[in-house]
Amino acid sequence: MGYYKEALKGISWMGILRGLTRGLALIKIAILARILSPLQFGIFGIATLVLGFLEIMTETGINIFLIQKKDNIDRYINSAWFISIIRGFLIGFLIFLLSPVIANYFESESAVYIIRLISLVPIIRGFINPSCVKFQKNLEFRKQFFYESSIFGLDFLLTVIIALITKSENSLVLGMIFSTILEIVLSHKIFSPRPKFVFEKEKTLEVINRGKWITGAGVFNYLFQNIDDLFVGKMMGATSLGVYQQAYKLSTVPVSEVGEVFNKVTFPIYTKIEGDKVRLRKAFFKTLLVICLFVVPFVIILFKYPVEIVKIVYGDKWLSMVPVLQILAIFGLIKSIFNSFFSLFLGLKKQEVVTLITFIGSALLFFLTFPLIKIFGVIGAGYATIIATLLAYPFVIYYFFKLTK
Numbered sequence: 001m002g003y004y005k006e007a008l009k010g011i012s013w014m015g016i017l018r019g020l021t022r023g024l025a026l027i028k029i030a031i032l033a034r035i036l037s038p039l040q041f042g043i044f045g046i047a048t049l050v051l052g053f054l055e056i057m058t059e060t061g062i063n064i065f066l067i068q069k070k071d072n073i074d075r076y077i078n079s080a081w082f083i084s085i086i087r088g089f090l091i092g093f094l095i096f097l098l099s100p101v102i103a104n105y106f107e108s109e110s111a112v113y114i115i116r117l118i119s120l121v122p123i124i125r126g127f128i129n130p131s132c133v134k135f136q137k138n139l140e141f142r143k144q145f146f147y148e149s150s151i152f153g154l155d156f157l158l159t160v161i162i163a164l165i166t167k168s169e170n171s172l173v174l175g176m177i178f179s180t181i182l183e184i185v186l187s188h189k190i191f192s193p194r195p196k197f198v199f200e201k202e203k204t205l206e207v208i209n210r211g212k213w214i215t216g217a218g219v220f221n222y223l224f225q226n227i228d229d230l231f232v233g234k235m236m237g238a239t240s241l242g243v244y245q246q247a248y249k250l251s252t253v254p255v256s257e258v259g260e261v262f263n264k265v266t267f268p269i270y271t272k273i274e275g276d277k278v279r280l281r282k283a284f285f286k287t288l289l290v291i292c293l294f295v296v297p298f299v300i301i302l303f304k305y306p307v308e309i310v311k312i313v314y315g316d317k318w319l320s321m322v323p324v325l326q327i328l329a330i331f332g333l334i335k336s337i338f339n340s341f342f343s344l345f346l347g348l349k350k351q352e353v354v355t356l357i358t359f360i361g362s363a364l365l366f367f368l369t370f371p372l373i374k375i376f377g378v379i380g381a382g383y384a385t386i387i388a389t390l391l392a393y394p395f396v397i398y399y400f401f402k403l404t405k
Helices: 004-032 038-057 062-068 074-105 111-118 120-125 130-137 141-166 170-190 201-272 277-304 306-313 316-347 351-376 378-404
Strands: none
Touching (some): 038 074, 038 170, 120 170, 201 277, 201 306, 277 306, 277 316, 277 378
8 A cells, every 4th residue: 555645645734734833933932032031031941951851751652652553552542641640740740849959950049930830741741642643643644733733822822921911931831731731631522542540550561661762762862952951051051041942943943843744744654664675765765855855945044044034033132142043053954864764763663773873962962062162152062963963873874774775
């Protein structure tokens, strides 16, 4: 059975979804950047760093496991929900408990409250129905579009309204909380079966055992994406962190989102054709070519007109991000190509390869970031991301040919 039509439809719907959500995200940031200061964005950035780290540290790979299963996944839904809820409470408790220590590390006592507030997010997320993965697994991307766009739309509206009223960085977290509550309601109303909170030992252990490599890959991928933030926040303060994080988002989101659209569509397709290596290779190279055709123009625009883009999106007070924006635009191109290989490796059920490569990239970034920030300042963090990714590329190419020959 061919999957060309399904892939084309999926890419179209996911492309529209990503375009809509990232367009709204850009408008949201443009509004908030005129309400909140770089320092406030930096404080919020500290909270999201903590949330992201603990979520990744306890990642079970539930969604990857459910998509990779070729038989009916309904019998695993209860176990997946049980794990998700327990994990959510664990993360929330740890964030709340460690909030003073984290704020002290970044020398920002004002971050304690927002860190405690964001501890509610993983607890609430834990109650989302795992059956929601069926849209992606069954290549029903049209339905996924309406499902995800409604959630993101609510997040956009609530965050902006609360920010206009409170003028506080807490509005960013409150928007996350209310949109997650909507996602819980929709996931239980739309998807079946609805899970029950029961402990099924064998199935639970199977999910955890299969997802252990996803946990490892997630940890190292998180480190790769955030080691630079940790060094910038510690060495240069919350204001510099806010500027760097927004430059990172503005420069990498347009190009990485294109890759994400294709990866989300191609991953379940790769899983279905994993036995035919010739077909798999052809599908991958076609995908990679199209990704490059979309990504390169974004990079050129960001690199050539950074001042104009920053003024339009953020305003004059954010012009200090221009130099790092140009550096990170190049990184976005390199990373979007890099990540396309991971989608293929996961389709081949080679989570351990993804874990190994992300570990190598994270280790390289760790050793490069500190000295380059010392020499070049914030721009040095951008240099470190590019060099670390390029040095990890030989390992990606090696495993690609090994697994698809």
